[in-house]
Amino acid sequence: MTKPNKSVCESKHFESLFNMHSTLLRNYIYYKCGNFNLAEDMVQEAFISLWNHCEKVNYNEALFYLKRVANNKFLNTVKHQKVVLEYSKFKGTEVNNESPEFLYEEKEFMKKLQDAIAVLPEKQREVFLLNRIDKMTYKEIAALLNLSVKAVEKRMHNALVVLREKLGNI
Amino acid sequence: MKNSNKDTLLARWLTDDLTSKEAQDFKASEAYQSYEKISAYANQLETPPYDTAKAWDAISDQTIHKVKVRPLYYKWATGIAASIVLLFGMFYGLNVGTTTYQSDFGAQLSVVLPDGSEAILNANSEIEFNKTDWENEKRTLELDGEAYFKVKKGSLFMVKTSKGTVEVLGTQFNVNSFANTLEVKCYTGKVRVSDATNKAILTTGNAYRIIDTVEENWTFKTTDNSWLNNENTFYNTPLSNVFVSLENQFKISIENKNSYLNQRFTGSFFNDDKNLALKTVLEAMNISYVFNKNNVILAAN
Numbered sequence A: 001m002t003k004p005n006k007s008v009c010e011s012k013h014f015e016s017l018f019n020m021h022s023t024l025l026r027n028y029i030y031y032k033c034g035n036f037n038l039a040e041d042m043v044q045e046a047f048i049s050l051w052n053h054c055e056k057v058n059y060n061e062a063l064f065y066l067k068r069v070a071n072n073k074f075l076n077t078v079k080h081q082k083v084v085l086e087y088s089k090f091k092g093t094e095v096n097n098e099s100p101e102f103l104y105e106e107k108e109f110m111k112k113l114q115d116a117i118a119v120l121p122e123k124q125r126e127v128f129l130l131n132r133i134d135k136m137t138y139k140e141i142a143a144l145l146n147l148s149v150k151a152v153e154k155r156m157h158n159a160l161v162v163l164r165e166k167l168g169n170i
Numbered sequence B: 001m002k003n004s005n006k007d008t009l010l011a012r013w014l015t016d017d018l019t020s021k022e023a024q025d026f027k028a029s030e031a032y033q034s035y036e037k038i039s040a041y042a043n044q045l046e047t048p049p050y051d052t053a054k055a056w057d058a059i060s061d062q063t064i065h066k067v068k069v070r071p072l073y074y075k076w077a078t079g080i081a082a083s084i085v086l087l088f089g090m091f092y093g094l095n096v097g098t099t100t101y102q103s104d105f106g107a108q109l110s111v112v113l114p115d116g117s118e119a120i121l122n123a124n125s126e127i128e129f130n131k132t133d134w135e136n137e138k139r140t141l142e143l144d145g146e147a148y149f150k151v152k153k154g155s156l157f158m159v160k161t162s163k164g165t166v167e168v169l170g171t172q173f174n175v176n177s178f179a180n181t182l183e184v185k186c187y188t189g190k191v192r193v194s195d196a197t198n199k200a201i202l203t204t205g206n207a208y209r210i211i212d213t214v215e216e217n218w219t220f221k222t223t224d225n226s227w228l229n230n231e232n233t234f235y236n237t238p239l240s241n242v243f244v245s246l247e248n249q250f251k252i253s254i255e256n257k258n259s260y261l262n263q264r265f266t267g268s269f270f271n272d273d274k275n276l277a278l279k280t281v282l283e284a285m286n287i288s289y290v291f292n293k294n295n296v297i298l299a300a301n
Helices: A011-033 A036-052 A059-075 A100-118 A122-132 A138-145 A149-167 B002-006 B009-014 B020-028 B032-042 B052-062 B074-092 B131-135 B239-250 B274-284
Strands: B098-102 B109-112 B118-121 B126-130 B139-144 B146-150 B157-160 B164-168 B172-177 B181-188 B190-195 B199-203 B206-211 B214-219 B231-238 B253-255 B264-270 B289-292 B295-298
Touching: A011 A036, A011 A059, A011 A122, A011 B052, A036 A059, A036 B052, A059 A138, A100 A122, A100 A149, A100 B032, A122 A138, A122 A149, A138 A149, A149 B009, A149 B032, B009 B020, B009 B032, B020 B032, B098 B109, B098 B118, B118 B126, B126 B131, B131 B139, B139 B172, B146 B157, B164 B172, B164 B181, B181 B190, B181 B199, B190 B206, B199 B206, B206 B231, B214 B231, B231 B239, B239 B253, B239 B264, B239 B274, B264 B274, B274 B289
Parallel strands: B139 B157, B253 B295
Antiparallel strands: B098 B126, B109 B118, B118 B146, B126 B139, B146 B172, B157 B164, B164 B190, B172 B181, B181 B206, B190 B199, B206 B214, B231 B264, B289 B295
């Protein structure tokens, strides 16, 4: 007999699911479309949908449900917008004693990198950023996106190859 | 295998998962510095802050703080429903929340599964699955009898039988299950069959059978007739299974079959004529019989 699952229909469990998964979900959608408002709207709709179907979803599998709903809603909205991703302000790689020129170079490179990431194919971009920003392991990404670990590694590898090609010899 | 490792090299480098030779070669390569730089900068990326408190307020207003409209009888209904289910659970091993499809004797049943895949059940066969699983992209079902599956591409699709399990990613295949026999024919794509001791991978035109622990392989033409065209076909099939097919198709019972169970039959019978079907199978196997209403009595061997 399986031990009783936490019920998603209970407010405290629903809220803890929000705390656990909202940021990742919002980032994931954001990586796909580059639009905050859209991403945050999708997250909101996904959680509302989760609440409305709470009896049918397993607490431990809520993230997959949320991702699927958010994905579906996303596919139904306007796609093909130019993806312009924004990031937290980059303050340079070292803390002090940097000459203004060096800091400028660093910021320039970071900008080029961000631009290059924005034009990566969506499949590569989402894997790359889920790993780099959200620190998800390949195994976790594979589970979330329903891929094999090998497929995730390939996308990651290809993302790096493309980025290097775009950024030239550095 | 070497080739496939090359296209994950950089991914594995990031997680320190290279062989020492790979690591050496990579570090010495021209590109290494570039990748180091990309990795170092990419590590510093962060998304701008997400005001989760504000988001939660908006969400909770529309969910936990919203009064759910429930049918008036909800409260007491759950109480009673729960105890009834428990009772059945003890007596019949009923699975709550499962969906079941069963075909009649002599009839085929076509079922569309929650993901749009299709299962066509041969006579007197049954499939059972849990809808919630499918909503969570876990495509699993149990099969008792014979069915032909047309599986859409997607997550792992699993057919469990009492004998073993068949897994596919997106393909068309036939599964025929009995107590201690499992027979799988792959029509398109790739199928993996496994049971307690054996495992096999089939591609188009491959057929596979496990009887207890013995494996058999053969090839077949995917364009040949099958029960889907109302001709039940058999290749070196144990008679016991052929008898089951006859019983399922014509809703008859075959007596005195014990001494014939292990003989093998290759041939077919059509679904439209009971007498002709029995004649085809039994005369080919040199078995005398008497057919009375719905009973077939085989002569002693």
